[in-house]
Amino acid sequence: MKKQWYGEAFKLGVLGGGQLGRMMIQSAMDYDVHIYAMDSSKSAPCGTLAYEFTEGNIQSYADVMAFGKDKDVLTVEIEHINVEALEDLEKQGVKVFPQSRVLKLIQDKGLQKDFYKENGIPTAPYHLINDKSELKNYTNRLPFIQKMRKGGYDGKGVTSIKSISDFENAFDVPSLIEEKINFTKELSVLVARNESGEVKTFPVVECEFSEELNLVEFLFSPANILPEIENKATELAKDVIEKLDMVGLLAVELFLTEEGLLLVNEVAPRTHNSGHHTIECNYVSQFEQHLRAILGLPLGDTAIKTAGVMINLLGDENHEGPAKYEGMEELMKMQGVYVHLYGKPTTKPNRKMGHVTITGKDIEETKVKARNVQNSIKVVTF
Amino acid sequence: MKKQWYGEAFKLGVLGGGQLGRMMIQSAMDYDVHIYAMDSSKSAPCGTLAYEFTEGNIQSYADVMAFGKDKDVLTVEIEHINVEALEDLEKQGVKVFPQSRVLKLIQDKGLQKDFYKENGIPTAPYHLINDKSELKNYTNRLPFIQKMRKGGYDGKGVTSIKSISDFENAFDVPSLIEEKINFTKELSVLVARNESGEVKTFPVVECEFSEELNLVEFLFSPANILPEIENKATELAKDVIEKLDMVGLLAVELFLTEEGLLLVNEVAPRTHNSGHHTIECNYVSQFEQHLRAILGLPLGDTAIKTAGVMINLLGDENHEGPAKYEGMEELMKMQGVYVHLYGKPTTKPNRKMGHVTITGKDIEETKVKARNVQNSIKVVTF
Numbered sequence: 001m002k003k004q005w006y007g008e009a010f011k012l013g014v015l016g017g018g019q020l021g022r023m024m025i026q027s028a029m030d031y032d033v034h035i036y037a038m039d040s041s042k043s044a045p046c047g048t049l050a051y052e053f054t055e056g057n058i059q060s061y062a063d064v065m066a067f068g069k070d071k072d073v074l075t076v077e078i079e080h081i082n083v084e085a086l087e088d089l090e091k092q093g094v095k096v097f098p099q100s101r102v103l104k105l106i107q108d109k110g111l112q113k114d115f116y117k118e119n120g121i122p123t124a125p126y127h128l129i130n131d132k133s134e135l136k137n138y139t140n141r142l143p144f145i146q147k148m149r150k151g152g153y154d155g156k157g158v159t160s161i162k163s164i165s166d167f168e169n170a171f172d173v174p175s176l177i178e179e180k181i182n183f184t185k186e187l188s189v190l191v192a193r194n195e196s197g198e199v200k201t202f203p204v205v206e207c208e209f210s211e212e213l214n215l216v217e218f219l220f221s222p223a224n225i226l227p228e229i230e231n232k233a234t235e236l237a238k239d240v241i242e243k244l245d246m247v248g249l250l251a252v253e254l255f256l257t258e259e260g261l262l263l264v265n266e267v268a269p270r271t272h273n274s275g276h277h278t279i280e281c282n283y284v285s286q287f288e289q290h291l292r293a294i295l296g297l298p299l300g301d302t303a304i305k306t307a308g309v310m311i312n313l314l315g316d317e318n319h320e321g322p323a324k325y326e327g328m329e330e331l332m333k334m335q336g337v338y339v340h341l342y343g344k345p346t347t348k349p350n351r352k353m354g355h356v357t358i359t360g361k362d363i364e365e366t367k368v369k370a371r372n373v374q375n376s377i378k379v380v381t382f
Numbered sequence: 383m384k385k386q387w388y389g390e391a392f393k394l395g396v397l398g399g400g401q402l403g404r405m406m407i408q409s410a411m412d413y414d415v416h417i418y419a420m421d422s423s424k425s426a427p428c429g430t431l432a433y434e435f436t437e438g439n440i441q442s443y444a445d446v447m448a449f450g451k452d453k454d455v456l457t458v459e460i461e462h463i464n465v466e467a468l469e470d471l472e473k474q475g476v477k478v479f480p481q482s483r484v485l486k487l488i489q490d491k492g493l494q495k496d497f498y499k500e501n502g503i504p505t506a507p508y509h510l511i512n513d514k515s516e517l518k519n520y521t522n523r524l525p526f527i528q529k530m531r532k533g534g535y536d537g538k539g540v541t542s543i544k545s546i547s548d549f550e551n552a553f554d555v556p557s558l559i560e561e562k563i564n565f566t567k568e569l570s571v572l573v574a575r576n577e578s579g580e581v582k583t584f585p586v587v588e589c590e591f592s593e594e595l596n597l598v599e600f601l602f603s604p605a606n607i608l609p610e611i612e613n614k615a616t617e618l619a620k621d622v623i624e625k626l627d628m629v630g631l632l633a634v635e636l637f638l639t640e641e642g643l644l645l646v647n648e649v650a651p652r653t654h655n656s657g658h659h660t661i662e663c664n665y666v667s668q669f670e671q672h673l674r675a676i677l678g679l680p681l682g683d684t685a686i687k688t689a690g691v692m693i694n695l696l697g698d699e700n701h702e703g704p705a706k707y708e709g710m711e712e713l714m715k716m717q718g719v720y721v722h723l724y725g726k727p728t729t730k731p732n733r734k735m736g737h738v739t740i741t742g743k744d745i746e747e748t749k750v751k752a753r754n755v756q757n758s759i760k761v762v763t764f
Contacts, residue, residue: 004764007705008727026411029404029431032723049411051430283717292714301717306687323389332674335665335683341414345390382386 005072005295006032012295013037013071015058017044019342019352020077020271020287023279025049027287033295038067045342061085068094075248075294076270079106080153097247097294098269105244106269110149110176116264119243121236123264124255126178132170138177139164149174181263183255186216187223188274189237190286192249192293199241200289200299201234202282205274208309208367218370219274220309220363221281225256232262240267249290251275273312277357280338281308306336306359309370313354313379315347321381323347325354330376336360337373353379387454387677388414394677395420395453397440399428401724401734402459402653402669405661407431409669415677420449427724443467450476457630457676458652461488462535479629479676480651487626488651492531492558498646501625503618505646506637508560514552520559521546531556563645565637568598569605570656571619572668574631574675581623582671582681583616584664587656590691590749600752601656602691602745603663607638614644622649631672633657655694659739662720663690688718688741691752695736695761697729703763705729707736712758718742719755735761 004010010033014021017039025035025046037050040057047053056063058078064085068074073095074086086100105111116123127138128149138144142164148157148171161170161177186207193199206223207216223230237252244250251272253265275286284292284300292299315323323346331337336359347353356373360366386392392415396403399421407417407428419432422439429435438445440460446467450456455477456468468482487493498505509520510531520526524546530539530553543552543559568589575581588605589598605612619634626632633654635647657668666674666682674681697705705728713719718741729735738755742748 004706006707006723007725009704022411026408029408029725030720030722032725034430048416048433049431298711298715300714303717322391324386325388329680332682333680335685338412340412341388343389343411343414 005297006034008034010034011036011071011073012291013068013074014046014050014077015064015067015074015081016077017046017050017053018077019045019354021046022049022342023276023285023340024077024271024287024290027285028291030288031291033291036067036071038063043345045344058082065089068096073097073294075290076103078153079103079269080151083107095294098250099246102244102246102269106267108149109147109152109266110174112266113176113178115244119239121240121243121264122262124178124181126176128174128176130174132167132172132175135161135167135170135177136164141177141179143180145178145180146170146175147178149176181255181257183257183263185223185225185256186265187225187233187254187256187262188219188272189233189252189254190249190272190275190278190289191237191241191252192289192299193241193247194293194299195247195296198299199238200302201237202275202278202286202289202302203304204230204233205277207274217374218309218311218367219277220307220367220370221277222304222307222363224363229256229260229262236262236264240264244269248293249275249286273352273355274310276340276355277308277310278302279340280357280359281306307361307363307366309358309363309366311356311358311370311374312352313341313356313377315349315351315353315379317349319380320348321346323353324380324382325377326380327377331356331373334358334369334373337369347379347381387679388416390416392416393418393453393455394673395450395456396428396432397446397449397456397458397463398460399426399432399435400459401427401736403428404431404724405658405667405722406459406653406669406672409667410673412670413673415673418449418453420445425727427726440464447471450478455479455676457672458485460535461485461651462533465489477676480632481628484626484628484651488649490531491529491534491648492556494648495558495560497626503622503625503646504644506560506563508558510556510558512556514549514554514557517543517549517552517559518546523559523561525562527560527562528552528557529560531558563637563639565639565645567605567607567638568647569607569615569636569638569644570601570654571615571634571636572631572654572657572660572671573619573623573634574671574681575623575629576675576681577629577678580681581620582684583619584657584660584668584671584684585686586612586615587659589656599756600691600693600749601659602689602749602752603659604686604689604745606745611638611642611644618644618646622646626651630675631657631668655734655737656692658722658737659690659692660684661722662739662741663688689743689745689748691740691742691745691748693738693740693752693756694734695723695738695759697731697733697735697761699731701762702730703728705735706762706764707759708762709759713738713755716740716751716755719751729761729763 022045034051210217341354404427416433723736
């Protein structure tokens, strides 16, 4: 008999207790899946909502072992986990999804790029270097991007090297340097795979970059791309998860070049910021899809129910302290506007404090509403 | 400055820790509203999910006082609460929504009927009796329904008196007897009102009664009624909440008679089984609407996003013990089918263990899918 995955008899462990874990718990409640979470502090977004919360360090071998040993399935909501512990837990029979070897590969951007190359997955040309002294061998490649092989997160650990004068301030650690791609669009595909090999992708998501603000303004779905690009992106995402032989949800970030080529930028083996809109906009959300994938259940229908735009609620540049959401009541009066606060007690400049999903009849109308939302709300302090 | 309603600075107390509280928590997570719940056992559906859970008896004056005294707002997810404690808490400045006087009225079906009569709200003709010996004065009214004035719940405390021979087994407590209404439809309207007097109704919901099974098979939205009946039902629900001068969400159950009259059957001053579909089918759910109403926030848009049918997942007649959801994986493969388990560890005959909402293009197609769902799933034991 197949083991039951709901109720007290089953323990799902989640390493990391941030917003991705929190939204996973919210989804797991519908299926009575008991989530045990571990993170460094009880004040984390999952702190009081997990079935049981353990204070521990996800990068410590001992903490991960102690937490994981009595779980039926172990998953992650962030990739920077002690992999040695996950390997040993797998040997002891704990199911770890995504698998430890996938996390090990993805934690190192150098190994990740080598994997793409070895498997014929299109990606920007790159070179691996051990420290910044090696940059001088690549002056003919300028300008380029330098990425630390390990430890980067949320745009950290990435820098733009425009000329020789930038070499001095470059990262002095094992890195990869990558040709700067002139892309026309940044796209993302979420793909899930379960143990029986069933694979499903969500429709492609597009990032809206604001030239004026010089940042990603929001993400939207469906992407404004030709059907053949949608198909190619979807096939590429399936190819990546199959070649990784991974179980769980994987976010595949892509560049669409001026020549119409798709290149894999990077992947994240977990639920992702580019899939938050699926809570309201698709038949199944990315959080439920991840749960289905790792629990050996049939994958859900990823079709679009409604067009959507997702805006991150970032802490205002000039505020640090207890969070105040200025303009919230204005948003609450709008039709099809969904607020998700992550329950972080303090705001910091650019900290992800929540997100808002805006739905509408078509994507153009929805974008207009999204800009109104963006102008209405601000995360400040008291 | 208006008091903040999110984060640690604000405490929302919920009396009762069942499925209605659980879905309220799930909704409150999106707004970082911290919910403190009280119920008799930690194994209740809210037990591990509330921000803080207190074991206590909701009918005990001392327990309700101790729980309520440090809360900013106190609400309920069941109406059988110690009202004296709520009255004293209100005197101490705790906001109690729905107000204690509303709960007091609704706990007593006799007072509730008198209220309708005094306020010109149409309802079935009735008489109040103190015990069963008085039934003999109403033989000319046979057949009728006898309802206990207090303590009834979920169909309990209601009996059908067809002839004099039923008098012996009638309830021997203060009751009301009510003319049996030949209704063509049972309808329900959810209406919310906040402190500033803003009132919003959800579109009317209809019960589908199965002659064959002799029970309510499911609820569906939108109801299959004429626009003028929809308008009348909506106005009636608004009239009831305004005359009650109530803050919060109120479910108004109605009979539509053969003559096209609408009669109020009874009301529940809380979220309600007839509003579960709103999670997926309306712009705002009943749970979020209740939170908005009691927290002094603007009410959400109640418009329908999609047609929906709601089926209760009841414990199978022949099973008592640890719950097993037979056929669950079949449901999970269907598009637009949403499972909500309540996390009750043991099933009993006819116990509400969860519900399933089925969405679709139109209500006829959705009903067909709902019957498939109903035939696929069964709550049994191992």
